[in-house]
Amino acid sequence: MTLEGFPQSLALRDGTLVTVRPLETADAKAVQAFYRSLPEEDRLYLKDDVTDAGWWQRFATLVASGEVVSLIGEREGKVVAEASLYRALRGWSTHVGELRISVARALRRDGLGTALARELVKIATRLGIDKIMIEVVENQAGARRMFRRLGFRQEAVLRGHVKDINGTKRNLVLASTDVSHIWDAMEALVADFSPSQE
Amino acid sequence: MQKSEIRVGGLGGQGVILCGMIIGKAASIFDGKHATLIQAFGPEARGSACSAQVTVADEAIGYPYVKNPDVLIVMSPDAYTQFAPQLSPGGMLLYESDLITLDETLPKGVRAFGVPATRFAEELGRRLVLNIVMTGFFAGVTGLLSFESVEKAVKSSVPKGTEDLNLRAFRKGYEYGREQAAVKN
Numbered sequence: 001m002t003l004e005g006f007p008q009s010l011a012l013r014d015g016t017l018v019t020v021r022p023l024e025t026a027d028a029k030a031v032q033a034f035y036r037s038l039p040e041e042d043r044l045y046l047k048d049d050v051t052d053a054g055w056w057q058r059f060a061t062l063v064a065s066g067e068v069v070s071l072i073g074e075r076e077g078k079v080v081a082e083a084s085l086y087r088a089l090r091g092w093s094t095h096v097g098e099l100r101i102s103v104a105r106a107l108r109r110d111g112l113g114t115a116l117a118r119e120l121v122k123i124a125t126r127l128g129i130d131k132i133m134i135e136v137v138e139n140q141a142g143a144r145r146m147f148r149r150l151g152f153r154q155e156a157v158l159r160g161h162v163k164d165i166n167g168t169k170r171n172l173v174l175a176s177t178d179v180s181h182i183w184d185a186m187e188a189l190v191a192d193f194s195p196s197q198e
Numbered sequence: 199m200q201k202s203e204i205r206v207g208g209l210g211g212q213g214v215i216l217c218g219m220i221i222g223k224a225a226s227i228f229d230g231k232h233a234t235l236i237q238a239f240g241p242e243a244r245g246s247a248c249s250a251q252v253t254v255a256d257e258a259i260g261y262p263y264v265k266n267p268d269v270l271i272v273m274s275p276d277a278y279t280q281f282a283p284q285l286s287p288g289g290m291l292l293y294e295s296d297l298i299t300l301d302e303t304l305p306k307g308v309r310a311f312g313v314p315a316t317r318f319a320e321e322l323g324r325r326l327v328l329n330i331v332m333t334g335f336f337a338g339v340t341g342l343l344s345f346e347s348v349e350k351a352v353k354s355s356v357p358k359g360t361e362d363l364n365l366r367a368f369r370k371g372y373e374y375g376r377e378q379a380a381v382k383n
Binding site: 004125126127179183185186187190192 | 212248323326327360
């Protein structure tokens with residue numbers, strides 16, 4: 001899938017410039033290095049074990065098939081963020097996408113995660129996705145705040161679903177945003193109703 | 199005076215009027231020409247016959263009704279059956295090729311160009327944008343209006359948040375139209 005409008009140069013709140021572009025096969029080492037550089041407690045909040053030797057191959061296969069759309073943020077040649085939109089290409093939830101975003105600690109709270117999430121929401125609407133989900137552990141306050149600002153609302157809480165680094169069970173929050181309303185206006189526009197009949 | 203009469207026909211819900219409106223807007227606002235638009239609806243708009251008459255000219259237009267169109271854009275078999283016989287001699291038919299089969303009602307000398315607009319729209323992610331694919335196809339085949347003016351008209355006519363997909367639908371139809379025009383010329 002070709003993504004238009006990239007690469008983008010992004011100025012963060014503190015003035016740091018980050019380049020955002022779609023992930024490429026050649027990014028394997030840089031992305032793995034980025035994930036390995038994350039503190040262990042951060043990696044715990046990732047759904048996949050990104051340090052596993054086979055992870056990249058599985059991930060790259062999903063990207064190639066279109067099941068995952070991935071953007072990376074780069075600064076001075078190093079990957080500093082990775083954001084993915086997961087979607088089912090078949091079955092009963094092809095209208096649903098899931099966002100997963102990871103940002104290097106040094107660049108958090110400067111708007112990079114929000115910018116990546118916004119780009120993926122735009123891409124999701126282009127792909128015809130109606131509903132976008134996120135999964136966050138309940139003590140990820142910053143992430144929950146960011147997604148709330150982007151319009152995500154809590155849908156469910158799975159009790160004791162995640163075990164943290166100390167073995168403590170944490171609740172997993174599922175939140176979503178419905179982006180189908182964007183197309184309601186288009187549907188009304190092409191309805192071809194006579195004004196005199198309304 | 200250079201004048202082109204265009205009729206767009208299809209079913210309510212296919213975006214027939216929006217297609218006509220974008221063509222008129224591109225001509226009058228972005229291409230410096232004059233344009234008029236007349237809309238006609240069936241008794242129940244959604245799913246019934248619906249058409250738009252657009253006249254584009256380089257001078258003021260005194261009579262906005264289209265009797266014998268120079269260009270006919272059709273998106274449904276009923277619209278083809280109803281409007282194809284009215285095409286002017288040497289006119290141009292642009293039709294949804296997965297939905298419409300040409301027959302003997304098509305006047306001789308008419309140049310016909312088909313596009314699987316519904317399929318293209320579905321491949322792009324939304325069936326809803328089939329009218330925008332048709333609009334792009336119109337621009338690509340006829341060359342009546344500049345690419346830029348129609349693109350601007352599309353962008354300024356669709357709801358916020360839907361611009362990307364609509365513009366991709368427009369470009370898809372435009373490129374296919376350029377290809378078809380090159381093959382037949």
